[in-house]
Amino acid sequence: MDSILSKLFASETEELYVLDCLAYFMIFMAACTFITLLFENVPYGRYATSRYGFPVNVKFAWFVQELPAFLVPLCLVLWTSAAKTTHLPNQLLLVMYFCHYVQRSLIYPFLIRGGKSTPFASFALAFVFCIYNGYMQVRYLSHYAEYSADWVTSPCFITGSVLWLVGWLVNLHSDHILRNLRKPGETGYKIPTGGLFEYVSGANFFGEITEWAGFALAAHSVHSASFSIFTLIVLASRAFAHHRWYLQKFEDYPKSRKALIPFVL
Numbered sequence: 001m002d003s004i005l006s007k008l009f010a011s012e013t014e015e016l017y018v019l020d021c022l023a024y025f026m027i028f029m030a031a032c033t034f035i036t037l038l039f040e041n042v043p044y045g046r047y048a049t050s051r052y053g054f055p056v057n058v059k060f061a062w063f064v065q066e067l068p069a070f071l072v073p074l075c076l077v078l079w080t081s082a083a084k085t086t087h088l089p090n091q092l093l094l095v096m097y098f099c100h101y102v103q104r105s106l107i108y109p110f111l112i113r114g115g116k117s118t119p120f121a122s123f124a125l126a127f128v129f130c131i132y133n134g135y136m137q138v139r140y141l142s143h144y145a146e147y148s149a150d151w152v153t154s155p156c157f158i159t160g161s162v163l164w165l166v167g168w169l170v171n172l173h174s175d176h177i178l179r180n181l182r183k184p185g186e187t188g189y190k191i192p193t194g195g196l197f198e199y200v201s202g203a204n205f206f207g208e209i210t211e212w213a214g215f216a217l218a219a220h221s222v223h224s225a226s227f228s229i230f231t232l233i234v235l236a237s238r239a240f241a242h243h244r245w246y247l248q249k250f251e252d253y254p255k256s257r258k259a260l261i262p263f264v265l
Contacts, residue, residue, distance in 0.1 A: 202240075
């Protein structure tokens with residue numbers, strides 16, 4: 001892959017400049033997405049609509065759209081001169097990234113039970129985003145990110161790592177609860193209970209937002225921050241939409257539950 005990258009960029013300085021531009025552009029896209037989501041739900045799952053293209057099988061969609069977020073970074077780490085992968089902070093941050101996407105691309109799609117098909121537009125946009133973000137995050141961490149030798153003992157890294165771990169575990173547990181809401185043969189929606197769902201409607205979204213916020217704090221770069229901001233915008237919107245939907249759908253939905261942040265919001 002080094003030969004491919006050398007054809008795309010005249011120098012490492014140019015590639016780093018492009019990586020920075022990609023990060024700032026993602027922040028700009030997060031702002032545009034925020035405005036769009038004030039008027040429209042992200043069109044997949046219960047909000048899927050034929051206006052956004054023909055339906056794609058949900059398991060196939062999740063597997064294919066998330067796979068580049070694993071494969072592109074894997075190629076960057078294994079088949080390029082990944083100069084920073086011998087440094088402990090970079091290694092730990094790469095482990096955080098890969099822990100999420102190994103589960104999300106190679107395990108999660110095959111655990112899905114039922115689920116509505118994904119409109120092609122949502123599937124295609126997610127596929128492109130995973131290539132974009134996977135390259136940006138892992139190329140920066142594996143080749144350019146500079147950290148001091150004691151960064152892993154700094155408050156930012158320790159706090160960020162703990163937040164990442166807590167968020168990752170909450171996300172996994174919440175997904176497990178959602179998968180097991182219906183017994184075999186049952187259809188329709190049910191009120192999720194258990195875990196953080198006792199406090200918020202979007203427990204899985206809270207977990208993933210926390211996870212990438214922790215990653216951004218530990219990585220301390222505009223690249224990780226841009227991903228965290230984008231994740232916050234998209235998943236917070238979805239959490240609030242789910243909360244409104246549950247309140248309208250179920251008369252007995254717990255009124256004390258918040259949408260995203262326990263006891264607060």
